Amino acid sequence: MGNKHTDERDPFYIDYPGRIANIQKLMAEQDIDAYLGSRLRTLSWTTDAFCPWRSFVIIPSDGLPTVFTFVIDAARVADDSWLDEDHVLGYAPMGGMDQISIISDFIRDTLGIKRGRIGVENGMSNYLPEGNLTHYEYEQFKAALPSCELVDAHQIIDRLSLIKDQGTINRFREASRIVDEGHKAVRNALENGGWRGKTETEIAGIAALAMRKAGSEWEWSFTGGNEIASGYRTGFAGGACTPATRREIQQGEPLMVDIHAMFKLGLGDHSHNYFIGTASDRQWWHANNFLDMVRLVLDTYRAGITPVGLAEEMMGFAEERGFAENMVPGFEHGIGMMGDEWRIGLGDGPIPFWTNPEHVYQDGELIICAMQYACPDENIGFRYENPIVIKKDGCEPLSKFPLDIEEIR
Secondary structure (H helix, E strand, O other): OOOOOOOOOOOOOOOOOHHHHHHHHHHHHHOEEEEEEHHHHHHHHHHHHOOOOOOOEEEEOOOOOOEEEEEHHHHHHHOOOOOOHEEEEOOOOOOOOOOHHHHHHHHHHHOOOOOOEEOOOOOOOOOOOOOOOOHHHHHHHHHOOOOEEEEEEOOHHHOOOOEOHHHHHHHHHHHHHHHHHHHHHHHHHHHOOOOOOHHHHHHHHHHHHHHHOOOOOOOOOOOOOOOOOOOHHHHHHOOOOOOOOEEEEOOOOEEEEEEEEEEEEEEEEEEEEEOOOOOOHHHHHHHHHHHHHHHHHHHHHHOOOHHHHHHHHHHHHHHHHHHHEEEEOOOOEEEOOOOOOOOOOOOOOOOOOOOOOOOOOOOOEEEEEEEEEHHHHOOEEEEEEEEEEEEEOOEEOOOOOOOEEEOOO
């Protein structure tokens, strides 16, 4: 593996052995003998490898973790990870080699855990590839390890990953720089009548090519890669999740460009909005409402505020201006390494596994500032997304692409 994960001078360095040691410390406090991680966020945060197949990581009470992934991808995951090939193993649909059998045997025979407490990751999510242990998997592990108690322990990872280290922030900062290159390419392609004849899918591809050239590894969103909406599609209620279609861009319409990049499992996500041709006074009324709201939100974010407090303040502003009915009353979603897309905080609020509205933001949290303005009756809407680092006295937006709604002639 060389030194590709161990050079502390690298601005993107992350102390993965230190992360494992911190997990093991909390495991000891909770009397957990082994941690069976199944969520995509857990795999990313502990292995430094992208694990798109159903994968698991076993963290013992002492020593290195071991990853189990689909056999066709095991060699590549080992090459990406800070772990050596002896700690990245493949499962396969053969007798005794399926994921339940091989992991249970590993816990019982290799780790020597005949009886004890196994931490698992249960729960629910609105995020499709979350990776919580399924009912079937839970029942099968329970049957294969009858002398062990399976206990939910997902908050160990969530608590430790809440505040971002500098290497992680730098990865997100670089992913955001890459996203800005995508936006530059889209703007250049649209200008001077270049928008004529172009479809939403073509715009998504222009952004993707530019970001790949700049170093992006994946258009990471599970809502269609790069999301492009034009005309009436910008005004869909909620305003989020608009996979590009074959619809052609039309004069007189709004255009929303929401693009995504990934750099070393750090995620870039930024939305920019346009008018194609000269906008009407009414369109600019909506646009200025939205821009003023975004500026106010970015000026308000800082350590010590809560999601509900921010929402109440912002919706009060929207009511004063007369556009509250057009604003989705939420201004953020959580973020971490690849796979940690939605939850804010520890999911310890009144609705289990959802954001606690009273979560108090801390210095060093990193979230996506996410805002949707939707007026479907007038076929218009806007979106703003940008990773921000919460600081003691403000926030740092990581994408530096100018905040504006531009007229493209």
